[in-house]
Amino acid sequence: MKILIADDHELVRDTISAFLASEPGLRISVAADFHGAAELMNKEGPFDLVLLDYSMPGMNGLEGLEKAKTLNFGSPVAILSGTASRDIAEEALASGAAGFLPKSLPAKSLIHAVRFMAAGEQYAPVQFMTEKEEKTTHPLEEKLTKREMDVLKGLVEGQSNKEIARELDLQEVTVKLHVKTLCRKLEARNRTMAAMIAKNAGLF
Structure with missing residues (x-):
């Protein structure tokens, strides 16, 4: 079985190729960028499986795929990657990639994945594809309650207290109180400044 590994990180390339080469029946070729991989595919292809680093020179993301x-x-x-997100992995699979391999994949899983993909199946590690990505919370957002965030969104959109009250099913006096609290927490002199602070912080 002929495998081509293309990765601009020499250590990663050498480690994966050495590991796969120790498996019976696998012949490994390597390239340091997309251009080198393309040359090898032209000269020695087709390969039973090609592994491409997502962010190496010449790849241009999924264009290279x-x-x-x-x-x-x-x-x-x-696609091989140490940094790509789950969204990119899903996009690669939807674009017809044989699989998506995080570089953190254990050695035994790598062998399994390579044989699986070479047999014509699509592979992606279940844990990587299902684990929740951590959402980073802005420091300003941590100061505010969910309801205050809802009111602040209304301010950013230029709504009056009456409009915010109607949309959130609140009393107008309650909205006024939330606006007052918001201004205090955001250290804003008025509602316009509170909206500007929120916009500048990228909260909405």
Whole structure:
């Protein structure tokens, strides 16, 4: 089975290729960028499986995936990455990648994944694809309650207290109290300044 690994990080490239080369029946070729991978696909292709680093020179994201699929005559092409998000992984799989392999994948799982993809199946580690991405909270947001955030959103959108009250099903006097509290917490002199602080902080 012929495998091509393309990655601009020498250590990663050497580690993965050495590990796979120790498996019976696998012949490994390596490239340091997309251009080198394309040359090898032209000269020695098609490969049973091509592994491309998502962020190496010449890849241009998923553009490289499309080119490689053509260069490898439709044989499996998968994405390797140490930094790509789950959204990118999902997009790659939807674009016809044979799989998505995080560089943190354990060695045994890597062997399993390579054989799985070379057999024509699509692979992505379940844990990576299902774990929740941590949402970072802005320091200003931590100061405010959910209801205060709702009122602040209304201020940013230029709504009057009456409009905010109607939208949130609150009494107008309650909205006034929330606006007063918001201004104090955000150290704003008035509602306009509170809205500007929220906008500048990228809260909405």
